[in-house]
Amino acid sequence: MGCSRCRVTGLTLMASLGLALGGMAVGQVPSAPATPASATVAGTTSVTAAPPAARDAANALDQPLQWLQEARKSYSGVRDYTCTLLKQERMRGRMQDQNIILMKFRAQPFSVYMRWLSPQPSAGQEVAFIYGRNNNQMRVHFASGLKSTIGWKSVDPNDRRVFEQSRHNIYEAGIGNMIEQLIQSLEKERQRNKTQVRIAEYTYNNRRCHRVECIGTERDPQSPVYRCVFYLDKESKLPIRMETYDWPVVGGAATGEPIETFSFVDLRFNVSLSDRDFAR
Secondary structure, eight states, X not given: XXXXXXXXXXXXXXXXXXXXXXXXXXXXXXXXXXXXXXXXXXXXXXXXXXXXXXOOGGGTXXXXXXXXXXXXXXXXXXXXXXXXXXXXXXXXXXXXXXXXXXXEEETTTTEEEEEEEESGGGTTOEEEEETTSGGGOEXXXXXXXXXXXXXXXXXXXXXXXXXXXXXXXXXXXXXHHHHHHHHHHHHXXXXXXXXXXXXXXXXXXXXXXXXXXXXXXXXXXXXXXXXXXXXXXXXXXXXXXXXXXXOOOTTSOTTOOEEEEEEEEEEEEOOOOOGGGTOO
């Protein structure tokens, strides 16, 4: 993938981590894409796709896996990027307020920097990490309270405080991890052959995307995920949004309640980030 700027909105997964909001003003957040074939997102043009019919079960995941292999190949040319993460996770039974996080990411050595823009209690919080430095601990600057007055503090990536705020740790951050996790999950589901797949073309935040929806047809006791939806940018070939939902329950949403959503917005690739962008 060439250097250059690619404005993208969409997905994600990570722990205290973030990705993209770029050219939008804070609070001007794209709406979650609708399930019907016609998708309208704030600030975008509505695109109507053919009704997303389920595909032949024997080959349902072949096309999504092909696209993800293309994403892996495209991502191999990414040295670093900046973006804003829009993230929302269900913690202790309720969905968090949406987190908007400015993010910098470098592939080698694995490096992450994040600064929270919202929600208000987290605004100003920062996290910095370089693998192989500082005994592989994160450097954290808390947003408020007494801790905010003591400056930067070292925190283990698996500290319990991390998992009070997120389902993931910092090692899971980034588009590359998302690609690999999706490939691993879909290859497993292809072997089980218990997945219905719907594919449609969508415009999300002015990005033309393949929208892939994978729905479990038989409960897997090893996975809480009933439905996974991800969006692949047709230009960059990379995933830019991901949503997961749990299994429907009596009295709940027929499509399952959301578990987490991640979106990458205003991605800029290969911008020559250096240690000074991550060291704290």
